[in-house]
Amino acid sequence: MPTDGSTRPVLRRDAQRSIEKLTAAAIELFTERGLDCPLDEIARRAGVSPGTLYHRFGTREALIDAVVPELAAEQLDTAVQYAEANSDPWERFARYVEKISTMMASDSALSDAVTRRYDDTPRLSAVCTEAFDRAWTYAEQAQEAGQLRADFVTGDFILLFTANAAHARLAPDVWRRGLAFILDGLRASAAHPLPVGPLDSDQLAEAMHHTPEPHTGTARARTRR
């Protein structure tokens, strides 16, 4: 028991170390392979048994929410700075989107976070929501400047990032090309009437959470005998 009479039990040193090792391993693997990487493998890389991971975090979501938000927040801050170096509203908007996309392409964890592949991660959700809000202020400014098409709405960001995430899996840099096409289509001068309205808030919430089955698995021919 702690001497200070506090009721919260102080973590044992070994427990503390386990958590640190798990955290480090989780960051590595989430970044490399996405938020859906095998938990057993995280435990293995941490040099700890799977049981310990479950004892410490309980669920994958808890682990994600413990580890990813800091990372994500830091990266998204970088994007803000990057964006605000531009005085032109359109450039600010475009650079912000582009910078986030760049980071998504090299960090599967961020990519999964931004495309909202997991529920029950309140801290991470908050971080992402903040990033989307920020994006929206840039968007509004670009609209007011008459540069961004007027029918673009907040919920359309998910389209941008979803497309980017998908493109990033094709080849190292093509997503930049895909994004360029889209950005050209987002300029006010390029706008033609849209066939359908944006996601309503329910759909957006659903899309941001459920992520209805993004089709898994490498399509490589399976091992044959």
Added chain:
Amino acid sequence: MPTDGSTRPVLRRDAQRSIEKLTAAAIELFTERGLDCPLDEIARRAGVSPGTLYHRFGTREALIDAVVPELAAEQLDTAVQYAEANSDPWERFARYVEKISTMMASDSALSDAVTRRYDDTPRLSAVCTEAFDRAWTYAEQAQEAGQLRADFVTGDFILLFTANAAHARLAPDVWRRGLAFILDGLRASAAHPLPVGPLDSDQLAEAMHHTPEPHTGTARARTRR
């Protein structure tokens, strides 16, 4: 033995029926759930044991290549007719893409086929290649008419369809919105310089085949006790 002396053994009636049932079940499940649906489930729906499926087709790819090409060809033909009802080159191009996208949204098998999620399916590959070639003739015509941006190339179609497939998983009809944004960006009048070149042929081949890990799995919180 056949009486006509041919060496090719005629399939027994039950074998023939098994194949038909498997084919029908495969079409249903591929369409509903994509080309990566469990083979056991196809066998179950066909009212046949998994062993039979493997005996008849050997590999998932063989099954795909046996049943999907007809379906895909038929649908892609529909798209051609749909497109050619338009005399304006841009409309022809845009409608073709849009029609294929529509069908992809309601048919997971077609979606997987067009985004090339499987290797070792020569017949299916041929069908898709043909569709891409057709798309490219429409694209060229639209470029010659000065409507489609000049820096658009064949390999960019994969970007369109990949984005669509990803968007289609968000909500029933948003992909139309995403596609509209992109198409607006593809008009010659909207073109700004592109940051990177297109996929080279190797990358294209790789992207068309390997499909490097499209991130699987529903992200729903797992069942807890």
Added chain:
DNA sequence: ACCGAACTTGATGCATCCGTCAAATTACTC
């Protein structure tokens, strides 16, 4: 030094899916 609490282990159970095999069944020919 000891004792109880906290921590960790790793084996275990569960579930999903793929691919194979010997055995049983079926259909076709004579």
Added chain:
DNA sequence: GAGTAATTTGACGGATGCATCAAGTTCGGT
């Protein structure tokens, strides 16, 4: 109607991944 070869069965083994738990280990206060 019987023989035989093709066909089908369905249980099996292997692989992956999640989650749990009893048992053993280590810590830290007294």
